Amino acid sequence: MHPVLKHLIETDFADLNGTHVEGQIALSDDIINMGLHEVLSQLRQPAVPKDTAPAPPPAANTSESMPDPRVLLSKLKVEHLKYRTEVGKTVLEIKAGV
Amino acid sequence: MPMPSSPSLNALLRNPSAALADTDLKITLPLTRALLNEVLAARPAGTPIRELYIDPEAGNRFRVHLSANAPVIGTVSRQLMLVPGPAVSFPDQPWLSFDIVSGLKFLDKPLINLVQGQIESRLPKGVDVSSSYVRIHVPALMTHLGYQQLVPLINKLQVTSEANRLILSLHLNAQ
Numbered sequence: 001m002h003p004v005l006k007h008l009i010e011t012d013f014a015d016l017n018g019t020h021v022e023g024q025i026a027l028s029d030d031i032i033n034m035g036l037h038e039v040l041s042q043l044r045q046p047a048v049p050k051d052t053a054p055a056p057p058p059a060a061n062t063s064e065s066m067p068d069p070r071v072l073l074s075k076l077k078v079e080h081l082k083y084r085t086e087v088g089k090t091v092l093e094i095k096a097g098v
Numbered sequence: 099m100p101m102p103s104s105p106s107l108n109a110l111l112r113n114p115s116a117a118l119a120d121t122d123l124k125i126t127l128p129l130t131r132a133l134l135n136e137v138l139a140a141r142p143a144g145t146p147i148r149e150l151y152i153d154p155e156a157g158n159r160f161r162v163h164l165s166a167n168a169p170v171i172g173t174v175s176r177q178l179m180l181v182p183g184p185a186v187s188f189p190d191q192p193w194l195s196f197d198i199v200s201g202l203k204f205l206d207k208p209l210i211n212l213v214q215g216q217i218e219s220r221l222p223k224g225v226d227v228s229s230s231y232v233r234i235h236v237p238a239l240m241t242h243l244g245y246q247q248l249v250p251l252i253n254k255l256q257v258t259s260e261a262n263r264l265i266l267s268l269h270l271n272a273q
Contacts, residue, residue, distance in 0.1 A: 003140045004133070011132070015130040021126075026118060034105060089119065
């Protein structure tokens with residue numbers, strides 16, 4: 001694990017306090033449709049054959065495991081979140097901070 | 099450009115101005131002293147720079163503690179005081195600059211040459227160091243990294259300093 005990510009996890013993401021995001025993210029219909037086809041393609045991929053060896057157990061060293069996204073999400077304060085569509089695009093209005 | 103495996107993300111990065119048209123986002127990201135120094139501590143080993151850490155102060159200035167092995171003169175340690183320059187905006191103001199207001203002496207040319215040499219050999223074009231400033235040509239750096247398509251989205255990029263943290267302010271705008 002990268003030492004910076006390790007530091008963030010060990011300090012409970014306290015260094016991100018004060019982060020703020022405000023505005024709108026617009027995605028074109030082309031990108032949305034491409035993403036839908038990508039998800040569909042992934043869902044259609046064949047399942048893993050039964051005779052495949054089971055996946056190895058997770059690493060014993062918990063310091064190497066990825067952080068639980070709920071820890072970070074619990075610190076997120078969302079003041080405004082609104083989804084809407086316009087001709088040719090999808091828009092997400094957001095105002096949030098840590 | 100490092101290409102992601104996702105075709106849609108790929109398409110977005112190829113033409114972000116079209117894929118993100120009408121996006122208007124302001125991001126404020128505090129970079130605490132602890133986090134900054136974790137980043138600096140993770141720098142590649144085996145360079146003449148022995149110590150490097152940042153100490154952000156109130157009043158929009160920060161200290162850089164630097165210790166390096168310079169040719170002939172041996173180990174040199176300096177505390178530089180840097181003041182962030184104006185905001186970067188595309189295309190009128192491409193430089194993210196920091197004025198060195200104190201800490202370097204007249205005889206520190208070997209140290210400056212050493213740092214310049216490290217930058218030229220290890221960092222991409224667009225990073226420039228002199229006795230009076232450190233500056234980064236943001237479009238050149240992003241182009242070198244393969245993200246030149248994202249450059250026109252930068253409406254504003256600014257670094258300021260307050261006690262114990264630098265503040266990165268970014269305003270992205272896709273027309």
